[in-house]
Amino acid sequence: MAENDGNGEDGVRRRDFINIAAVSFAGVGGIAVVLPLVSQMSPSADVLAESSTEVDTSKIEAGQGITAVYRKQPLFVRRLTKKEIDEANAVDISTLRDPETLEQRTKPGHTDMLITMGVCTHLGCVPLGIQSDQNRGPFGGYFCPCHGSAYDTAARIRKGPAPKNLQVPDYVFTSDTVVSVG
Amino acid sequence: MSFPWAREYQPTNGLMKFLDEKLPLPRLVYGAIGAGYPVPRNLSYMWNFGVLAGFCLVLQIVTGVVLAMHYAPNALVAFGTTEHIMRDVNWGWLMRYAHANGASFFFIVVYLHIFRGFFYSSYKAPREMIWLLGVVIFLLMMATAFMGYVLPWGQMSFWGAKVITGLFSAIPVVGEPIQVWLLGGFAPDDAALNRFFSLHFLLPFVIAGVVILHIWALHIPGSSNPTGVEIKDESDTVPFHPYYTAKDGFGLGVFLIAYCVMVFFLPNYLGHPDNYIEANPLATPAHIVPEWYFWPFYAILRSFTVDFFFVPAKLMGVLAMFSAILMWFFLPWLDRSPVRSGHYRPLFRKFFWFGLIPTMAVLFYCGGAPAIEPYVMLSQLATAYYFLHFLVVLPLVSSFEKPEPLPFSITESVLGSDKPALSGE
Numbered sequence: 001m002a003e004n005d006g007n008g009e010d011g012v013r014r015r016d017f018i019n020i021a022a023v024s025f026a027g028v029g030g031i032a033v034v035l036p037l038v039s040q041m042s043p044s045a046d047v048l049a050e051s052s053t054e055v056d057t058s059k060i061e062a063g064q065g066i067t068a069v070y071r072k073q074p075l076f077v078r079r080l081t082k083k084e085i086d087e088a089n090a091v092d093i094s095t096l097r098d099p100e101t102l103e104q105r106t107k108p109g110h111t112d113m114l115i116t117m118g119v120c121t122h123l124g125c126v127p128l129g130i131q132s133d134q135n136r137g138p139f140g141g142y143f144c145p146c147h148g149s150a151y152d153t154a155a156r157i158r159k160g161p162a163p164k165n166l167q168v169p170d171y172v173f174t175s176d177t178v179v180s181v182g
Numbered sequence: 183m184s185f186p187w188a189r190e191y192q193p194t195n196g197l198m199k200f201l202d203e204k205l206p207l208p209r210l211v212y213g214a215i216g217a218g219y220p221v222p223r224n225l226s227y228m229w230n231f232g233v234l235a236g237f238c239l240v241l242q243i244v245t246g247v248v249l250a251m252h253y254a255p256n257a258l259v260a261f262g263t264t265e266h267i268m269r270d271v272n273w274g275w276l277m278r279y280a281h282a283n284g285a286s287f288f289f290i291v292v293y294l295h296i297f298r299g300f301f302y303s304s305y306k307a308p309r310e311m312i313w314l315l316g317v318v319i320f321l322l323m324m325a326t327a328f329m330g331y332v333l334p335w336g337q338m339s340f341w342g343a344k345v346i347t348g349l350f351s352a353i354p355v356v357g358e359p360i361q362v363w364l365l366g367g368f369a370p371d372d373a374a375l376n377r378f379f380s381l382h383f384l385l386p387f388v389i390a391g392v393v394i395l396h397i398w399a400l401h402i403p404g405s406s407n408p409t410g411v412e413i414k415d416e417s418d419t420v421p422f423h424p425y426y427t428a429k430d431g432f433g434l435g436v437f438l439i440a441y442c443v444m445v446f447f448l449p450n451y452l453g454h455p456d457n458y459i460e461a462n463p464l465a466t467p468a469h470i471v472p473e474w475y476f477w478p479f480y481a482i483l484r485s486f487t488v489d490f491f492f493v494p495a496k497l498m499g500v501l502a503m504f505s506a507i508l509m510w511f512f513l514p515w516l517d518r519s520p521v522r523s524g525h526y527r528p529l530f531r532k533f534f535w536f537g538l539i540p541t542m543a544v545l546f547y548c549g550g551a552p553a554i555e556p557y558v559m560l561s562q563l564a565t566a567y568y569f570l571h572f573l574v575v576l577p578l579v580s581s582f583e584k585p586e587p588l589p590f591s592i593t594e595s596v597l598g599s600d601k602p603a604l605s606g607e
Contacts, residue, residue, distance in 0.1 A: 041363050041364070041366055041377065042362070042363050042366065043362060043366055043367050043368070043373070044366065044373065047366065047367045047368075047371070047373060051368070067464060069463075069464070071367070071368035071369065072367065072368060072369045072371055072463055073368060073369045073463060074463070074464045118464075122496060123344075123345040123348045123349070123496075124344045124345055124348040124351075125341070125344075125345070125466040125470070126464065126465060126466040145466070145468055145469075146345075146466060146470055146553070147484065147553045148553060148554070161484075161486075161487050161495055161496065161499075162496075163494045163495065163496050
C-alpha cells in the first residue's frame with residue numbers, strides 16, 4: 001500500500017521527485033543568470049571590431065621598423081637586413097627556449113618582414129629595439145628594460161625571464177606590401 | 183560580552199529605553215566597544231592598530247566617495263578629471279592627497295597589526311577565526327588598492343594594470359583567456375578602467391562587512407594580550423571604555439600627526455612621478471614598480487628567474503607570490519607551541535627579530551629596486567628564508583623550544599603578585 005500511494009516513508013516518494021525537480025529548475029535558472037553576468041566581462045563587440053589592422057610595409061627600409069597598433073597594443077613591423085637574417089638562421093634551434101625558425105615566424109617570400117607583437121612575454125612591457133637607435137640587447141633584436149629579457153633578430157627569447165618568443169599574430173599579405181593583421 | 187563580570191547596558195532615559203526594546207543598537211555598541219567589553223589590563227600600544235585600521239577604512243570610504251563625485255572612469259577623460267580634481271575642484275587636492283596617502287597609512291597600520299599578530303602569536307587557538315578573517319581583509323585590501331591605483335590613468339596606473347593582470351597569463355592553457363576576460367580587452371582600456379572603478383567602489387564595503395565579522399569573532403574569546411596568558415578573573419581586565427578608548431585616542435593623535443605631515447608636506451613622496459604622465463599603451467616607463475606596500479611580494483614574484491622542473495619561471499614566480507600570503511591561512515596550525523607571546527619564547531623570538539624581520543626588510547627594499555644584481559640574488563635568498571621561516575622554522579621551533587616560565591595571570595605580570603588584586607579593591 002505504502003509503495004502505491006507514493007506518500008510512504010520507504011522508497012521513492014513523490015516529495016523527493018518534487019524536491020529534485022525544484023532544485024534542478026532553480027539550478028538551471030541560476031546558471032542562466034550567472035552566465036550573462038560572467039560573459040559581460042569579456043571583450044565587447046566594439047573592442048572586438050577594432051581587433052584587426054592594416055599595415056603598409058612599402059616604406060620600411062631594411063634595418064628599419066615601425067610600431068603599428070593592433071588590439072590597442074604595439075605591433076612591431078621590422079624589415080630585417082641580410083646580416084640579421086643570417087644571424088637568425090645561424091642559430092641551432094634545439095638550443096632555444098621556445099624553438100622556432102625564422103621561416104616559421106615569417107611568411108613565405110617575405111622572410112625579411114618580421115611582424116610580432118611589441119609585448120614582452122614576461123609581464124607585458126614594450127621592449128626596446130624597433131627603432132635602430134634604441135638598445136637592442138645582446139642578440140640584436142629587442143631588449144625589454146623591465147626585467148632584462150633579450151630577444152634575437154627573429155624576436156626569439158634568448159636570455160632573461162620571458163618564457164616565449166615575441167608573439168607572431170595571425171596576418172596575411174593582401175598585396176605585395178600591405179599586411180592585414182588579425 | 184563573554185565574561186560574566188561584563189557590565190550590562192542600562193538605558194538611562196526614555197528614548198534609550200525605547201530604542202533598547204525595539205532595536206538594541208546602543209546595547210550592541212556598549213558591549214562591543216564600550217564599557218561592556220572587558221579587555222586585558224596590560225595591553226601595550228601594539229594593540230592600537232585595530233582601531234587605527236578601522237579609522238583608515240572610514241577615512242578611505244569618506245574621501246573616496248567624495249572623489250567619485252568628481253571623477254569619470256573613461257580612458258579619454260580619466261587622467262583629465264584627476265587633474266581637474268587637483269586644480270579646479272574646491273579642496274579637491276586635499277581629498278585626493280588624503281585618499282592616496284590614506285591608502286599608504288592604511289597599509290602601514292595593517293602591516294604593524296599583522297606583525298603584532300606574528301610576534302604575539304595572536305593567530306593561535308582560540309583566535310584562529312579572527313586571524314583567518316584578517317588575512318581575507320588583507321587580500322581584499324590589496325585588490326582594492328591595486329584597482330584604485332589604476333584609476334588616475336597615468337603611466338604607472340596603465341602599466342601596473344598590464345603587469346598585474348599579466349600575472350594571470352602565467353597560468354597554463356586558461357591563463358590568457360582569463361586575462362582578456364579580466365580586462366574586457368587585449369590591453370587595459372575603457373572596459374578595464376570602468377570595471378576597476380566599479381569594484382574599487384564596492385570592495386571597501388565588502389571589507390567593512392568582513393571587519394564586522396573580524397570584530398565579532400574577536401569578542402568571543404576576547405582580546406589577546408602581551409603575556410599571552412588568558413584572562414582568569416575580573417582583576418585581569420578593565421572596561422574598554424574609558425580605558426582603551428582613551429589609549430586608542432592617544433594613538434590616533436600620534437597617527438594623525440604623521441599622516442598630516444605626509445598629506446600636507448610630502449603628498450607625493452610615496453607616489454611615482456611617472457603617474458603624472460597620461461597612460462600611453464605604446465611606451466613602457468623605464469622603471470616600473472608597484473606601490474610600496476606591494477614591494478615585498480613583488481620581490482618574491484621577480485626572484486624566480488629559472489625554470490623549476492616542468493614549471494616555467496614565470497608561473498613559479500606567480501605561484502610563490504600568491505602562496506606567500508595564502509600560507510598565512512595555515513599559520514595557526516604550523517606554529518604548534520602552546521605559548522603565545524614571543525616574550526616567553528627565546529628561540530622563536532630570535533628567529534622573529536633576526537630572521538623574519540630582516541627578510542621582510544630585504545624583500546621590501548629589493549621589490550622597489552630595479553631587477554639587476556645584487557638585488558635579484560638578495561631577493562632570492564630572502565624569498566627562500568621567508569618560506570623556510572613559516573613552513574620549517576616555526577613548526578621545528580615549536581617542538582624543540584623550551585619556553586620561559588609564564589606569569590600566573592595578567593594581574594601578576596602587572597602588579598608582581600595576584601594577591602593584592604584579589605584581596606584588595
